[in-house]
Every structure is written in C-alpha cells, then in structure tokens.
Amino acid sequence: MTNRQPTLSEVAKLAGVSVGTVSRVINNAPHVSRKARDVVERAIEEFGYVPNVAARSLASQRSGAVVLAISSDDPALFANLFFAQVISGVNAVIEESDLELMLVLAASERGRSRLSKILQSRAAAGVMLLALRENDPLTKIAEGSGVPVVHGGRSLDVDPPWYVDADNRGGARQAVEYLISAGRTRFATITGPQDMHAGVARYLGYREAMALAGLSDQRVVHSDFTEDGGRAAMAHLLAEHPDLDAVMVASDIMAAGALVLLKERGIDVPEQVAVVSASTTSSPPSTPSPRSPPSASRSRRSAAR
Amino acid sequence: MTNRQPTLSEVAKLAGVSVGTVSRVINNAPHVSRKARDVVERAIEEFGYVPNVAARSLASQRSGAVVLAISSDDPALFANLFFAQVISGVNAVIEESDLELMLVLAASERGRSRLSKILQSRAAAGVMLLALRENDPLTKIAEGSGVPVVHGGRSLDVDPPWYVDADNRGGARQAVEYLISAGRTRFATITGPQDMHAGVARYLGYREAMALAGLSDQRVVHSDFTEDGGRAAMAHLLAEHPDLDAVMVASDIMAAGALVLLKERGIDVPEQVAVVSASTTSSPPSTPSPRSPPSASRSRRSAAR
DNA sequence: GTGAAAGCGCTAACAC
DNA sequence: GTGTTAGCGCTTTCAC
Numbered sequence: 001m002t003n004r005q006p007t008l009s010e011v012a013k014l015a016g017v018s019v020g021t022v023s024r025v026i027n028n029a030p031h032v033s034r035k036a037r038d039v040v041e042r043a044i045e046e047f048g049y050v051p052n053v054a055a056r057s058l059a060s061q062r063s064g065a066v067v068l069a070i071s072s073d074d075p076a077l078f079a080n081l082f083f084a085q086v087i088s089g090v091n092a093v094i095e096e097s098d099l100e101l102m103l104v105l106a107a108s109e110r111g112r113s114r115l116s117k118i119l120q121s122r123a124a125a126g127v128m129l130l131a132l133r134e135n136d137p138l139t140k141i142a143e144g145s146g147v148p149v150v151h152g153g154r155s156l157d158v159d160p161p162w163y164v165d166a167d168n169r170g171g172a173r174q175a176v177e178y179l180i181s182a183g184r185t186r187f188a189t190i191t192g193p194q195d196m197h198a199g200v201a202r203y204l205g206y207r208e209a210m211a212l213a214g215l216s217d218q219r220v221v222h223s224d225f226t227e228d229g230g231r232a233a234m235a236h237l238l239a240e241h242p243d244l245d246a247v248m249v250a251s252d253i254m255a256a257g258a259l260v261l262l263k264e265r266g267i268d269v270p271e272q273v274a275v276v277s278a279s280t281t282s283s284p285p286s287t288p289s290p291r292s293p294p295s296a297s298r299s300r301r302s303a304a305r
Numbered sequence: 306m307t308n309r310q311p312t313l314s315e316v317a318k319l320a321g322v323s324v325g326t327v328s329r330v331i332n333n334a335p336h337v338s339r340k341a342r343d344v345v346e347r348a349i350e351e352f353g354y355v356p357n358v359a360a361r362s363l364a365s366q367r368s369g370a371v372v373l374a375i376s377s378d379d380p381a382l383f384a385n386l387f388f389a390q391v392i393s394g395v396n397a398v399i400e401e402s403d404l405e406l407m408l409v410l411a412a413s414e415r416g417r418s419r420l421s422k423i424l425q426s427r428a429a430a431g432v433m434l435l436a437l438r439e440n441d442p443l444t445k446i447a448e449g450s451g452v453p454v455v456h457g458g459r460s461l462d463v464d465p466p467w468y469v470d471a472d473n474r475g476g477a478r479q480a481v482e483y484l485i486s487a488g489r490t491r492f493a494t495i496t497g498p499q500d501m502h503a504g505v506a507r508y509l510g511y512r513e514a515m516a517l518a519g520l521s522d523q524r525v526v527h528s529d530f531t532e533d534g535g536r537a538a539m540a541h542l543l544a545e546h547p548d549l550d551a552v553m554v555a556s557d558i559m560a561a562g563a564l565v566l567l568k569e570r571g572i573d574v575p576e577q578v579a580v581v582s583a584s585t586t587s588s589p590p591s592t593p594s595p596r597s598p599p600s601a602s603r604s605r606r607s608a609a610r
Numbered sequence: 611g612t613g614a615a616a617g618c619g620c621t622a623a624c625a626c
Numbered sequence: 627g628t629g630t631t632a633g634c635g636c637t638t639t640c641a642c
Binding site: 052053095 | 359
C-alpha cells in the first residue's frame with residue numbers, strides 16, 4: 001500500500017533544503033524562514049514522512065515513553081474503573097506531547113526485573129505505579145531508577161510526593177451531607193477495611209460530616225468491601241440500632257449486600273432507610289498477599305432504589 | 306544512586322573483548338567461546354549494563370513494541386474483565402521476548418492519527434485491536450499500516466483472520482447442557498442484542514444445546530445486556546410461559562435483573578426456576594455511536610442463588 | 611536563517 | 627571464534 005517511508009534526509013533532498021532545516025521545522029524550532037517552513041511542510045505532507053522514533057530518541061538522548069507499571073497480573077484486579085479512568089486521563093495528556101504509553105505488568109519477579117530494565121534503559125520519561133500492595137517492591141524499583149514517579153491511588157504505607165487518587169474522604173462526606181440535607185439524622189456507616197486507604201478515608205469523611213452536623217457517629221460496623229460482608233454488617237446494624245434512618249456504605253458492592261438484607265427484612269429503601277455508597281473499584285484482599293491491595297476509588301451519591 | 310549506565314562498547318573494553326563479542330553474547334548468537342561468554346556476562350552483571358533500546362532498534366531496523374489499540378476512551382467501556390484478561394495474556398507472552406507493550410487509546414480522530422503514525426514509524430512489531438465498534442476506522446488504519454494485526458474480541462462486521470475471543474457459543478451451550486443434565490426441560494432464554502457478536506453467539510449456543518437435547522427453543526426474549534432489560538424480559542417470559550423451569554440469560558447483569566423479578570414474584574431460584582448466565586463484559590450501547598460496542602465475553606455456569 | 615558534519619549506542623557484514 | 631567498521635535516521639553543535 002504505502003511505499004517505504006522517506007527518511008528525514010530524503011525529505012530534505014526532495015524539498016531542496018538541508019536536513020538541519022527539516023529537523024527545525026519538525027521540532028518547530030525558531031530561526032526558520034516562513035518560506036522554508038512551507039516548503040518542508042508540503043514535502044512532509046506529500047511524501048508522508050513520519051519520524052523514526054528510535055533514531056530520534058537515540059540522537060536526542062531523551063525518550064519517549066511514560067511507563068504504566070501495574071503491580072498485579074490478576075485481570076480481575078486491574079480491570080477496574082479507577083485504573084481505566086486514570087489511564088484515560090494519562091492518555092489525554094500523552095496525546096498532546098509525542099510521548100507514548102508503555103504498559104508493564106510487574107507483579108512477578110520476572111515482571112519486576114523487566115520493569116527495572118526498562119526504567120534503566122533510558123527509555124522511560126516517567127513511571128506511574130498502579131495497584132501497589134502494602135510494602136510493594138515496585139516502590140523501591142521506581143525510586144531507584146531515577147525516573148520521575150507518580151502513584152495512581154495510594155496505599156496506606158507510602159505517602160507518595162506525587163499521586164493521583166479519588167477524593168475518598170471528600171466524596172464520602174459529600175454523600176453523607178446530601179442525606180443530612182434531606183433531613184436524615186440517625187446515621188450509621190458500614191466501612192471498608194481499615195487497613196486500606198479508601199476504607200480509612202471514607203470513614204473519615206463520614207465522621208467529618210457527622211461532626212459538622214452535630215450528629216452521632218457512633219453507629220459503625222467495619223466490614224470488608226464484599227457483598228456478604230455488607231449484608232452481615234447491615235444485619236448487625238439493624239440489630240443494634242433499629243431506629244436508624246440512613247446508612248453510608250463504603251462501597252457499592254457492600255451496599256448491594258445491605259440492600260438485599262433490607263429488602264428481606266421488609267424495610268423500605270429509601271423511605272425508611274436511605275442508603276448512599278461509594279462506587280468503589282477496590283477489590284477484596286488479593287490472593288497472593290495477606291495484605292489488601294491498595295484502594296482506588298471514586299465516590300458518588302445515590303439515593304439507593 | 307546508580308552511575309551512568311555503561312554502553313556496550315564500554316563493556317567490551319572493560320571485559321577486554323570486542324563489541325562484536327559483547328553483542329553476540331547479549332543476543333546469544335552462536336560462535337562465542339564459553340570463556341568469552343563468561344567474561345562478558347560477568348562484566349554486564351558487574352557494571353549493570355542495560356542495552357539502549359533506541360539504539361538497538363535503530364540499528365537492527367526491527368522494533369520493539371506490540372501496540373494495543375483501544376477504540377474507546379470511555380473508561381467504563383474498556384475497564385472490563387475480558388480486556389484485562391487479554392492484556393494479561395498478551396503480557397505473559399511479551400515477557401518472554403523483549404518486546405514491550407504500548408497502549409494507544411484511539412477513539413478520537415486525534416488518537417487515530419497518532420495510532421497510524423506510530424504504526425508507520427516502524428516502531429510497532431504488531432498491533433492488537435480492542436473495543437472496535439461496527440465499521441470501525443481502526444480496522445482500515447491497522448490493515449493499511451502493513452503491521453500484523455490481531456483482533457481482541459470480534460465485532461459483527463469483520464471476520465478477522467486473527468483474533469482472540471471467548472467461546473461465547475460453546476460456553477452458552479455448556480451452561481445450558483449443565484442444566485439439562487440436572488433434569489430441566491422447559492427452557493427459556495433472554496438473549497443479548499442481536500447486532501452484537503456475543504449476543505448472537507450465545508443465542509446460537511443455546512439453540513444448539515436445545516436442538517441436541519430435542520428440547521423446544523421457542524421460548525425466547527431478546528434483550529439488551531442491561532439489568533432493567535433483563536428484568537423486563539423475565540417478566541415477559543413469565544407471562545408467556547408460566548411453566549418454565551430454567552432460563553439461560555446471556556449476561557450476568559441481565560441475570561441480576563431477572564433474579565430480582567423472580568424474587569419479587571416469590572419464585573424460588575433454583576428450586577422452581579434455575580438460572581444460568583454468562584459473565585459478560587460487554588457494555589450496553591456506547592454513547593457516541595448508535596451502534597453497540599463489540600462484545601467481549603466469557604461464559605460460566607452458575608446455579609444462581 | 612541555513613548548511614555540514616559529528617555523533618547517539620547499537621547491529622550486522624565482513625575480514626581475519 | 628573474534629575483531630573491525632560502516633551505517634541505522636535523527637539531533638545538535640558549529641560555521642557561515
């Protein structure tokens with residue numbers, strides 16, 4: 001279909017200018033005459049010139065790819081909305097530049113050594129760490145590489161200088177405040193695991209909202225981001241505090257369990273009890289590690305149906 | 306932390322051999338003496354040599370990255386288990402070689418032109434197409450690039466020579482056969498959209514199983530892979546065929562709707578009606594396009610609780 | 611404002 | 627089995 005791509009110097013020849021000029025145009029450097037620029041641009045267009053990235057990054061010594069390192073190779077774990085959103089966001093920025101996105105699944109020893117090779121081969125302009133577990137080896141690898149590091153989501157044990165994460169605390173707080181403004185007063189909460197960042201942060205947001213409204217934050221059951229956990233927690237709450245009129249659940253999946261139980265008990269939602277939850281993207285503790293994976297989440301409000 | 310990485314020729318000097326020898330060792334080419342190989346390997350180890358990928362792919366003219374092109378920038382759409390599984394699988398293979406995985410979100414015009422640039426810049430060893438919509442421009446771009454193409458999941462309008470996809474038909478059939486072996490006889494099905502590959506294939510599998518067992522395949526409602534759709538479809542089925550004792554639902558999410566309705570009607574699952582569904586990872590029709598996104602799915606059996 | 615030329619770090623062909 | 631060397635296609639000085 002297409003002929004062999006022309007090289008930069010071929011373009012130069014065809015356009016009747018020097019390689020220097022073509023290069024300047026491509027990198028839109030200053031000191032190029034309007035005329036030369038036009039000629040070159042036309043030639044590029046006409047012959048379908050596409051720069052060779054390898055040559056470019058070899059010559060320029062800087063390069064080229066932002067690495068997305070995922071400390072998990074469990075599809076169920078990294079197939080989640082939060083990561084997808086982060087990736088989508090990163091991609092949007094990447095598109096502006098001519099960087100590219102490199103994906104490295106670095107859960108195994110082998111994957112990790114691959115990652116550190118890649119980071120060291122000066123092929124990476126920066127690295128984003130995703131799905132870190134507590135005490136994750138990737139943290140060290142990334143730091144040791146000398147490449148700029150940013151975390152996607154936080155875990156409890158690191159407080160990264162650069163990160164992107166959902167506002168779990170603020171989101172939880174807003175969700176609750178919505179119910180407060182709707183007139184609810186006897187709140188309870190079902191929290192996520194308190195050794196996960198999202199679990200802690202959402203609980204914090206809940207307590208903040210309670211404190212600000214002068215309401216009691218004493219009705220609380222800690223749970224585990226699973227549906228069964230949510231269901232059990234709801235049963236517990238109902239037993240202890242039969243008079244409650246609102247529940248903030250720290251994740252949708254737990255809320256699903258809670259809603260099932262409420263329905264079974266014949267309690268009308270949202271008439272008798274209003275429910276809000278966070279659309280978590282966290283998973284329950286991962287198999288290999290006794291610790292939980294990091295939380296990565298996003299809050300929303302919903303007067304549950 | 307680390308000093309500047311040594312280059313290959315520096316390693317050669319330090320090891321007291323020629324660059325050719327070092328290069329041979331690295332690419333474990335033949336004709337290297339045991340002794341030389343040892344010396345070089347030790348030097349590589351000691352000085353922490355990591356090949357410069359840019360230089361390598363420039364010199365060798367072949368390079369280096371497998372492109373994962375996703376025709377969607379909607380996080381909700383590509384955050385799904387099927388893609389994650391595919392990616393995980395691809396990654397496992399990639400790890401063996403020293404290729405790398407490049408991620409390109411190519412839903413917008415801009416993203417697409419970026420993709421075609423990348424494919425043309427001889428930086429790609431192959432490309433995998435994901436989340437294609439019907440009549441997707443990526444198909445042409447990929448084909449026109451001259452790079453080997455493989456599809457992840459199929460859409461209805463292309464029959465790619467190379468693809469990876471779930472066995473939707475076979476999975477559906479197996480799921481139903483399981484219920485047949487459990488003694489069910491009066492089957493119904495709630496299908497997915499019949500303009501999506503997964504919708505069609507699962508329905509086909511269902512009909513196959515019915516045919517082989519000599520059962521009627523006449524109880525069918527077409528639906529849309531949404532929960533509400535599943536619920537409505539279930540209501541419809543119940544009205545038309547109050548005597549049915551098994552339902553195959555083409556996706557989990559529709560099954561959720563169906564189960565809710567069954568519960569409301571006081572119908573015991575699985576006592577009175579058994580339900581199986583496919584753990585689809587498809588989404589309902591995407592916003593920008595009037596057509597549905599491709600299906601990407603995986604079947605499983607479950608006697609629904 | 612433009613051109614010429616010296617590399618970037620590696621591979622591959624060729625000579626020994 | 628090993629060493630030498632000419633590029634790969636670009637960027638980047640340095641002259642002009």
